[in-house]
Amino acid sequence: MAKRSQELEVYFYATGSGNEPVREWLKDLPKEDKKTIGFDIKTVQYGYPIGMPLTRVLHGTDGLEEIRCKLSNGIARIIFYVEDDTIVLSHAFIKKTQKTPQKELDVAIKRYKELLRKS
Numbered sequence: 001m002a003k004r005s006q007e008l009e010v011y012f013y014a015t016g017s018g019n020e021p022v023r024e025w026l027k028d029l030p031k032e033d034k035k036t037i038g039f040d041i042k043t044v045q046y047g048y049p050i051g052m053p054l055t056r057v058l059h060g061t062d063g064l065e066e067i068r069c070k071l072s073n074g075i076a077r078i079i080f081y082v083e084d085d086t087i088v089l090s091h092a093f094i095k096k097t098q099k100t101p102q103k104e105l106d107v108a109i110k111r112y113k114e115l116l117r118k119s
Helices: 021-027 031-047 102-118
Strands: 009-012 055-057 065-071 074-083 086-095
Touching: 009 031, 021 086, 031 065, 031 074, 031 086, 074 102, 086 102
Parallel strands: 009 086
Antiparallel strands: 055 065, 065 074, 074 086
């Protein structure tokens, strides 16, 4: 994969009422975990595409990827996609099982499709 020459902008998915679920999820985390996630997002923002172990393509999701963050109490996943020069953070959760739960993927896919319809 070729490196991009400029950093990407980061956009938080917003619901029709203006809520930003990923930003709200981040607010509830401990300060150290917020710092870790912020660093990981910034790494992707300035170095995309990255690949494993920080990011991974979610096969069968038509363009979604995940940022893989190691936190104090487990592992977080931030699901995103890149459109033009923008990273869209669509969903985030603490991973409790080996495999990414389908219900978490379904939320991210629904939001992704909603944004595609708007553009």
